[in-house]
Amino acid sequence: MNKEEQVILSFRDLYNKMVWLNKLKMEESLKGYKSSEVHCIEYIGRNVDSNVTKLAESFYMTRSAISKVTKKLIKKGYIESYQKTDNKKEIYFRLTRQGKEIYRIHDELHKEFQERDKPVFEQVTEEQFDSMLSFMEKYSRHLDAEIKKQGVDTNSE
Template sequence: MNKEEQVIMGFRDLFNKMVWLNKFKMEDRLKDYKPSEVHCIEYIGRNVDSNVTKLAESFYMTRSAISKITKKLIEKGFIESYQKSDNKKEIYFRLTPQGKVINKVHEELHKEFRERDKAVFEQVTEEQFDSMLSFMERYSRHLDAEIKKLGVDSKSE
């Protein structure tokens, strides 16, 4: 296996380990919620004026799939929709008090996971962080270009 393959496999392996390790606490503390719902709540909590298009772009899902998720979240009382006075066409979302509680639990879990992994990140130099971030940004731009070449807008329907 060459270094390129090692990097790709390493990313995949790291991601799978993180998901597996985090899964048990996430499922225990957020057992009544689907991961897609929790991540939608997280995005809305972090981003003012979230709408279906922004959510679809962020999650690489179709607008119709996001519409279904947001409809369920509204029905469950976790988010509410609103419109701006200057734009009655666009519908935006914000968290309800109940949605804020779920978001807080999720944030606390991520903080706990960061604490668990802190020992590794404390050993990484600024130059190493910069190098890793630079690589990820280049690779992401490359993948965006490849998606665009296919003539598929991965961020819409």
């Protein structure tokens, strides 16, 4: 196995371990909530003026699939839609009180996971961080270009 394959397999293995470890705690603390709902709530909580297009791009899903998720979230009372006075065409989303509570629980869990993993990151030098981030940015741009070749523009509005 060459180094390129080792890097890809290591990324996949690392990601799968994080998901597995975090999933147990997430499911326990957010019982009854679907992962797609929680991540949609997280995105709306972190991004002002979230809309179907931005959510679809962020999750690499179709706008119609995101529309279904947001309609369910509205029906369940986690988010609400609104329009700006200067743009009556576009529909945006914001969290309700109930949505903010889910967001808070999810955010606290992420902080707990960060704390758990802190000992590893404390050993990483600035130079190592910069190198890793640089690689990930290059690889991400490459994958964006490949996605765009397939007719999906992840950066459009």
